[in-house]
Structures are given as structure tokens and as C-alpha cells.
Amino acid sequence: MLKTFSKGGIHPPENKLTSTKKIKRLAPPKVVYVPIAQHIGIPAEIIVDRKDKVEIGQVIAKSGGFVSSNIHSPVAGTVTKLDMVIDSSGYKKQCIVIRTDVKNETNFQEVDYPLKKEIDLEPAEIVKRISDFGIVGLGGATFPSHVKLNIKEDKKMDCLIINGVECEPYLTADHRLMLEKGEEIIVGIKILMKALHVHKAVIGIEDNKHDAVELFKRLTADEKEIQVAALQVKYPQGGEKQLISAILGREVPKNGLPMDVGVVVNNVGTIFAIYEAIQHNKPLIERVVTVTGKKLDNPSNFWVKIGTPIKDLIEEVGGMPEGTRKIINGGPMMGKAIKNTDVPVTKGTSGILIVDEDEACRGEVKNCIRCGECVNVCPMGLEPHLLMNLSEKGMYEKAAQEDIMTCIECGSCSYVCPSNRPLLDYIRFGKNITKNLASSKN
Amino acid sequence: MDSPPIVISASPHVHSERTSKKIMYDVVIALVPAFLVSLYVFGFNALITTSIAIISCLLFEYLIQKYLMKTEVTITDGSALLTGLLLAFNVPAGLPIWMIIVGSLVAIGIAKLSFGGLGFNVFNPALVGRVFLLVCFPVQMTLWPMAVVNNTTIADAVSGATTLGIIKEGLQFGGTMTELSAKLPSSVDMLLGITGGSLGEMSAIALLLGGLYLMIRKVISWHIPVTVLLTMAIMTGIFWSIDPEHYANPLIHLLSGGAILGAFFMATDMVTSPMTKKGMVIFAIGIGAITVIIRLYGAYPEGISFAILIMNAFVPLINSYFKPRRFGSKIKAKIM
Numbered sequence: 001m002l003k004t005f006s007k008g009g010i011h012p013p014e015n016k017l018t019s020t021k022k023i024k025r026l027a028p029p030k031v032v033y034v035p036i037a038q039h040i041g042i043p044a045e046i047i048v049d050r051k052d053k054v055e056i057g058q059v060i061a062k063s064g065g066f067v068s069s070n071i072h073s074p075v076a077g078t079v080t081k082l083d084m085v086i087d088s089s090g091y092k093k094q095c096i097v098i099r100t101d102v103k104n105e106t107n108f109q110e111v112d113y114p115l116k117k118e119i120d121l122e123p124a125e126i127v128k129r130i131s132d133f134g135i136v137g138l139g140g141a142t143f144p145s146h147v148k149l150n151i152k153e154d155k156k157m158d159c160l161i162i163n164g165v166e167c168e169p170y171l172t173a174d175h176r177l178m179l180e181k182g183e184e185i186i187v188g189i190k191i192l193m194k195a196l197h198v199h200k201a202v203i204g205i206e207d208n209k210h211d212a213v214e215l216f217k218r219l220t221a222d223e224k225e226i227q228v229a230a231l232q233v234k235y236p237q238g239g240e241k242q243l244i245s246a247i248l249g250r251e252v253p254k255n256g257l258p259m260d261v262g263v264v265v266n267n268v269g270t271i272f273a274i275y276e277a278i279q280h281n282k283p284l285i286e287r288v289v290t291v292t293g294k295k296l297d298n299p300s301n302f303w304v305k306i307g308t309p310i311k312d313l314i315e316e317v318g319g320m321p322e323g324t325r326k327i328i329n330g331g332p333m334m335g336k337a338i339k340n341t342d343v344p345v346t347k348g349t350s351g352i353l354i355v356d357e358d359e360a361c362r363g364e365v366k367n368c369i370r371c372g373e374c375v376n377v378c379p380m381g382l383e384p385h386l387l388m389n390l391s392e393k394g395m396y397e398k399a400a401q402e403d404i405m406t407c408i409e410c411g412s413c414s415y416v417c418p419s420n421r422p423l424l425d426y427i428r429f430g431k432n433i434t435k436n437l438a439s440s441k442n
Numbered sequence: 443m444d445s446p447p448i449v450i451s452a453s454p455h456v457h458s459e460r461t462s463k464k465i466m467y468d469v470v471i472a473l474v475p476a477f478l479v480s481l482y483v484f485g486f487n488a489l490i491t492t493s494i495a496i497i498s499c500l501l502f503e504y505l506i507q508k509y510l511m512k513t514e515v516t517i518t519d520g521s522a523l524l525t526g527l528l529l530a531f532n533v534p535a536g537l538p539i540w541m542i543i544v545g546s547l548v549a550i551g552i553a554k555l556s557f558g559g560l561g562f563n564v565f566n567p568a569l570v571g572r573v574f575l576l577v578c579f580p581v582q583m584t585l586w587p588m589a590v591v592n593n594t595t596i597a598d599a600v601s602g603a604t605t606l607g608i609i610k611e612g613l614q615f616g617g618t619m620t621e622l623s624a625k626l627p628s629s630v631d632m633l634l635g636i637t638g639g640s641l642g643e644m645s646a647i648a649l650l651l652g653g654l655y656l657m658i659r660k661v662i663s664w665h666i667p668v669t670v671l672l673t674m675a676i677m678t679g680i681f682w683s684i685d686p687e688h689y690a691n692p693l694i695h696l697l698s699g700g701a702i703l704g705a706f707f708m709a710t711d712m713v714t715s716p717m718t719k720k721g722m723v724i725f726a727i728g729i730g731a732i733t734v735i736i737r738l739y740g741a742y743p744e745g746i747s748f749a750i751l752i753m754n755a756f757v758p759l760i761n762s763y764f765k766p767r768r769f770g771s772k773i774k775a776k777i778m
Contacts, residue, residue, distance in 0.1 A: 006769070010458070169456065251769060254768060254769070254770040255770075324448070325447075325448060326449045327448060328455055332453075333453060333455070333456065334453050337451055337453075337455065339450055355455065359455070360449045360455070361449060363457065366519070366560075367560045367562070369462050369561050369712050369713055370561060370712050370715075371465065371712040372717035375717045375718055375766055376719075378766070379769060380768065380769040380770075381768040382768065385717070406768065406769070406770070409453075411453050414457070415456065415458055416460060418460045418461050419561075422452075428452065
């Protein structure tokens, strides 16, 4: 029996249409729109001005604090504007607009570096480089990676977990990266183990990616300190807390962090970005994006420069299909629906999903029949039906007592509800108000 | 962009195939084998009783929602149909038609819609209807028709009384189980459904088949039915092993008096049963225990209807005491 997490979970149809498609590198876009808030925490501070010439990989916005990250220019070119542009949140955010210099050869250089195994840097230097080179969690949460590596004195780390689960339906960015950059990822793991002073690392991969499991088993055959864990296919196994539970059987305490159980979790994409930053001095200026959907001509995986407008990617896969009703930035379970295809790809964009009429619309909301399925599937052991009711009625203090703040917003409750109740919508709403109430009290 | 507007909504953007309507119709499908058995055993009467119950439940729901509550009419969601079907299963085949209509009115009007409709009722509507009829018309409600086929095995039985009825009456008049056993249908007949009883409680096999279907379709989990039956078996087993002459054996208890119908189809009603597995087990132990107490010491030979209704009342309390364990609330200090 393969391992999996302790509570709840669902099995949405996988729809991994692009798992056999090699990651294709796109030519740099003519114009990139680089938002300064691509990570969780304080937005970066712009340090370039209009008409400035920038080189590829040059810092264009400086980290605004500890929980923040540098932002680098994805192309060589000229800053044309510092503008407000709608990002995937639907709000206008400060952006640096750069026109790509088509004559500059660095924009078109082949960027596949040879594998480099020796790790020259010392742990402190590694953490500093990760911070300087703008590495954030690429699994979707975009938490600045160096913050996770600054372990408090009183905590003892014993295990690094590498998240290769990719439990979101449709997305295959991490899967392809694992298959194509396996050896680099192993080096990246060693870099992080060195930085964290741990002697154990486990790569968690769901068993629907059997080829990746086999590949990593082969690659780690001679590695005593790195293991591969094949996991049962179950959503939301890619959640940090669920993955730790699945692999080590440890539960991160309520309101706690992975470091409370001696673990640091990093996504495979992040590991690869760290490898490139440490071994090849390459800042985070591009990432793998899956562009997919049942009606697309040619759903694909791409290496995409940060700041590329989503419409460029949609053109690459054969254009927007007739009858498109929803465009999702991310996967179908946790992604954000967007209206405008001018939205740029950011560090957190793992996929673009194009959905037609059949899948786009929600069913009619009916009465709760108290079937308890939302309770069964909640991976955090919450009672979504109760939290929805409390939020709806404005009973936020009671909702806080019922642990509304521990909800990870995986959407399993709304997915299974036979009466199509908007459970997660109300829970999010309740969480926001509860959070504001708590901060206004302090 | 194309003509149809782009939809913006919060995640998740996909939904499972499961709908409340499908759940309701799955339960209806699960009841089909038992219904076929009752058609075979009671003939035309079973068809009449069932049709009247279903039609009047749907009609009352329609009329009350449309003209009294002035809300959306929800008769197509399958729940009123199911209430009608279950009510029919819980009354004797051939009950006077007007009584069935009264039962349906109580079930839909009082037990379901006056609480706010589907999802808000505290008590199982079909059982409220059944118990109302049982209390108001005890004679007609315990006048079990003779099986029309192969009734040789129960030829001696008092106008087709139920197994538990025979035992209760027999024991009250000083009989012993050994003396009574000649009058009882065999276990095989009880399994197949060739015995006296209400319309749908007859055939243990057909009901178990339906229950199995519901479990495979994940409409119900094993927790409630298995715990109810296990509790009954253990309790009656203890009494029987102490004094087999004055207490029926557990098998008789499980195969008669609607125990299986109640455990698989009535107690598992989602609206009126607890949300968590822990809660379900507590709820089911309560039903099993109360049923046995009523059967052994109460005035009614069957008792499971009352037991379910009593435990229905405890469901809100059970839900607030037996919550799911929160993830991370029990810290496993297993640092390697």
C-alpha cells in the first residue's frame, strides 16, 4: 500500500493532457510586464527608471524586507513604462514594462547549461544567493525561499522534503521538469541539504507519474541520504502539511509550520531554480508553465520568461478555442479565474487552463442534505458545512473557535458537495473577516 | 473576444459528478429488489400501497410548496419520492388508502416541510408518518396480510402476525421459545421474505442487496447499519445465552421486525443522521440498544422506528460533541 496523508482527500479526474509533451522554450516576448509583487510578503522596490537599459538577469526591483524577494529583468531591453497592470488577482498592480531588444543576442542564447555537480558555496553563501537571486516557492504559494532556510536556533531540522506531487489536475509542469532535469534536481537537493545541515531528503511523487518515480529511483540508487517516496494519488497531497503527513507520518501542529516538526518542504521547480542560481549564477527569470485545456489544438509545456502576457502563450497552443468560458491561472482546484489575457506570467504561474461551457459553470445551489461528505474529505479535519453557516450568519468568533483559520483552501469540500454549495467561497470570506477582526484587536 | 462572456468565479473550478438528486435515486434503485419481493409476496396490494404513498407524498409536497409556502417546488429532487417509497415499505400492504394518504401528509407536511424542507428536518419523515399511523390506528397498522404465495410455512400463524409479534404474545402468555418455535417461520423463509410483516421489511436478502449497492455507490458507509445490527446481536445474544427459553435468538431479531430495513435505509438517512463516522457509531449504538429494550420490555414488538426517531433527536447534540479530529491537534512527536 502506497503512503498518503492522514485525513480526507478527493480524486478529481486527472486530465494530464500534456504529460508526454517536452518542455518547449519560447522566443522572448516583444514586451514583458514584470509585477513587483510576485511573492507572498512585502512587494519589491523598483530601482530602475523609464528609458533605462537593462541586461538579462539584472535586478530591477529590490527586496522590500525580510519576507520579500528581488526581481530580475527576464530580458535585455529598455524600460518603457512603470505602470499599473492587472495581474491574476484581478487588481491593478505596479509593473515594470520592458521592451525586449531584438538585436541583443543574450536574449536568444541557448541557456541549457552543462550539469555541474560540485557545490562550491558554503551554507551561509547558499542562503544569501537564494535570497539575492529572487528564488520563491514555485509550487504556487510563492513564499520567498530564503525565509524557509533561516531556521531559528531552537528548531532542529532533520529532513528535507521535495514536493514532486503535482496533485492539481491538468498541470504537468513539475512532472516534465522532473523527467527532463532529474540530475540537476538531485544536485539542487544536495545544495539545500548542505544549506540546512540535514542528512535526509525524501522526494515525494504521486504514483500517476510512474516514469518520474522510476527515474528518481534510478538516480538515487547510489545516494544514501536521498530517498524516493511513491505516493497514492490523492488531492491535496501537494499541500505542505499533507505531504509531510504522507511521507513522514508527522502532523504539523495546528497553526504551526513545517519547521515545528523538523521539516523543510520545497517544490521540484524551486529546487531546479536553486540549482541554476547556485551552480550557474542564473536568477529566477523563467519557469515552466503548462498551457492546457480539452479544446486546445496543442496543449503544451513551455519555458516561459516571467512577465510574458498569457495571450502570447495561448497563441502558441493554437489560439483561444471557440466557446471558451473560463481562463484559469493555475490548476482547476486552486487556480484563479482571470478575465483578461494581458495578465503576465509571474513566478507563481504553474499553468494556464482554458475551459469551455461544460466545465466553466457551477451547478444550481440546493439545500444542504447533511450528507457529511465535506467533513469526510476535508484534509484539515474541519466541518466546512458548519464554517459556511457561521460565515453566512456573521458568527466569526464562533468560526474562529471552529478553526476556520486552519483551512488551506484546497476546495475539496466545494468539489464534493452534492448540492453545489459554495462552501469554500463562504469560508474564504469568513477567514478574511476573522483575520481582520484579529488584527484590529491587536 | 468571443460572444459568450468569460466567467469569473473562485476556485475550485471543477465539481464531482455527485448530486443530491443522484443520491436520492440511488436509494430508490437500492429499494427495487425489496419492492420486487413484496410484489411477489403481497401481489397487487403492494403495488397499490406503494403507488398511493408515492403519489400522495409528491402531491402534498407540490401543493404545500406552491400554495402554502409559496417557494420553489422541489418534487423532482427525488426526496419526496423516496419518502413515499419508504413510508410504503413501513406499513402493512393493503392498508386502507385514506390512511396511507394521512400518513403521507404527516410525513411531508409535518415532518419535512414544516421544518423548512429538505435538509432541515430533524426526524426521518417516513418514520414520523409511520409512527403517527401506528399510534393512531394500531389495529389496522398491525393487521399483517397473509402472504399470497407459499404460505404453507406460516399456515398456523395467527392471521399472518409478524415473527416478533408471535414471540411477544407467546411469551406473555407463559410460552417458551421451544413451544413457539413451531409457529415461527424458518430462518430461510425470513431471509427470503416469506413471512408476515410490513410491505418492504420482508426479505433480508433483497434489503441486504440494496444496502450493499448503496455502500458500493458510497451513498452510505458501513458505520450505521453494521453498528446497529451488531449492537442488537450482542444485546439479544446476551439475553438469549442466559435464558434461551424466554428470549429469541439474535438471528430472529436481526431478520425480523424491520431491523435490516431500518439499519440500512431508515437510520442512514443523511439529513437525520450524524456527520462524522464517530458520531454515526454512537448514533447507531443508541438505535440498536433502544430497539432491543423496546422489543424485550416495551409494548411494541418491533421498536426500531421509535429507536431511530429517538436517536434522530440526539443528532444535533452528537454533531456538536463528536467533531472530526482537527489535523495537527494531536502532535505526533516522532522525530527521527
